[in-house]
Amino acid sequence: MPCKLSHNLVNLLKSQGRVISFGEGLAAVPEPLLLAHARSEVIFISGAGVSQPADLPDFRQLVFDVYETLDPPVQEVLTEVPASACNQWQFNYAELTDRQSAEIQMF
DSSP: OOHHHHHHHHHHHHHOOOOOOSSTTEEEEEEEHHHHTTTOOOOOOOTTTTTTTGOOHHHHHHHHHHHHHHHHHHHHTTTOOOTTTTTTOOOOOSSSHHHHHHHHOOO
16 A cells, blocks of 8 residues: 555646556556656556556466466465465475475475
């Protein structure tokens, strides 16, 4: 969630110029802020999930997609891990190598 100062700055910039929309349901950005970015005067920092309104995968899904290509047995186990597991989930190590088990434990 952006801080109050950020909201105030965005509102000020909106009152001073055009607002550029990148698509339906996506954030509208004040034109002066985009121009400042183009001049390297500002950096946009966003958190996890910012891409989800654009139907792009979140970080968790990107991890699944990478493992699906590189190591399908690990991907199969990872997709069973509940998002709320927080390192408290147990899985069956029987058919995995030590390296694969270590990767899953780090997830």
